[in-house]
Amino acid sequence: MAAAAPTSHGKSRSLYPGWFFLPAAVIYAVLFLAPTLSSFYYSLTRWTLFNATFIGLDNFVQFFREPFLVQGLINTVVYAVITSGLKVVLGMALAMLLTSNIIARGYLRSVVFFPVLVSTVGVGITFTVLMHPTQGMINEGLALLGIKGPGWLVDPKLALFSVALVDVWKGVGLATVIYIAGLVAIPKDYYEAARIDGAGPWQNFLYVTLPLSRPATATVITLSFIGGLRTFDLIWAMTKGGPGFASDTVASVIYKQYQAGFYGLSTAGNVVLFILIGILVVPITMFLNRKQGHE
Template identity: 35%
Template sequence: MRSYRNSLFWLNLMYVPALLLFLLFIVYPFLQGVRISFTNWDGFSQDYSWIGFDNYKRLFTDENIGLVVKNTFIYGFGSTLLQNVIGLLYAILLNQNIKTRGLTRSIVYLPVIVSPLIMGYIWYFFFQYRGGALNDVIMLFMDQPVDLLANSSLNVWIITLVNTYQYLGVAMIVYLAGLQSISKDYYEASSIDGATAWQNFFRITLPLLAPSITINVVLNLIGGLQLFDVITALTKGGPGFASQSLSTLMYKSYFGSQDAGYAATLGNLMFVIIMIVSVFSLAFLRRREIQA
């Protein structure tokens, strides 16, 4: 009886509430989404029919899906690259013993606490065609304003930059924590050997930041691939499908076209893409940690 009480049985029961919440709010909605993708449900009516794989056939024959997936990858990988490069540079700079570094860290991190939708609207007033701050400057040198958000070759990158700006502080904080965990003994030993600053960075700093790089890359990829709020605020996915992502197209299909079955199919595609990208990137970066 005593051994039973001292066993891990009661400790393992502590997982049950978390497991139930996971099943209720994650697994069950996912399974419901899979089920709905095989129907023609409009999202509101009580009546719907099973249509088999028709939604998936429609998905792979949709002439716009290639552009939408391409945009989704640009948002994911573009934001990840910029956030990690700029975030690391900020972290290295603000890890130095300089004045006002605490204030500067707060300023860089401040956009993170703002709602992504609000952040998108703030930048909309900066880029908008008439009365936008950027066009006010452009009008000093040109006769006509430039509609940057309607430019299909630029608006995707503008959205990527705005998303990068907002979540740059998260990458910076993670890298700062990683830099502060590196012992100064490594740099003292390298200085005795006459190593340069670049050699210190590539031979000491970067390898020892491998766990921080893994965290930032995976989180940034997941966040970028499901980007929604900033796109909605800046372009609403337009013009046409020029800046649509899978998440905004899913929203448009559900609420705009009342096509919940196809929206669920798009959601399943987005889930598969995010799962594959995150699992493979995590496995690759973990392997690099071990090698480092």
């Protein structure tokens, strides 16, 4: 690897000329900056594939007048909090298990990570069948135990949480891999020093593992929270936002407007979602990074 050359001010300077970064900058501008700026413009228009009429903020005003938007906003935040929280807890627990001396550790790691590789739509269709209120295997299994299974996807009080649990099942493997990378990077000297001081398993976790795995925790929280706020495919595959609007998220509301032919309105919704993610995720990321920097 090429090392960085020191400058007269004592700071390192890259040996690579600045134009080496030009291809990446062009790709970033074409695939991200241009569509983003275009979205901001088209959110202020009433557009079709052939023309666009500037109408100012009318799309945003109409979007926020949608009767089910408030429910969608609440559902989106609740979904993101549930999925990210469970992925942190379960990911840490599984990572600790899969870094211990257990039999078939490599095989179990593959099993845990496998759902991440499966199509989200395929997972949604599969669990829709499994969670059928009368013929699904889950409720049939509960019936054998004398328990009447709930309407996982047809009960307005359970639909959103049911989809969230499926999301956790599918995504916890990635969180586990991130935590495994964080745990194996912790120097063994810390655990040896804690053992000499008489620390037990709980003290090791509380005062060594948990603080030193904070970078992994920050990564899992950030990725999971962003994914939860953007969720659409699993919701659409399992409930299509139903029953009623019980499991609608901002993304599904946007898609329904697009299906109805309100392209400008749906583009405004995308801008709202973009701003919502920024408002919620940026402070969380700054807080987690500040905590890391104070260690």
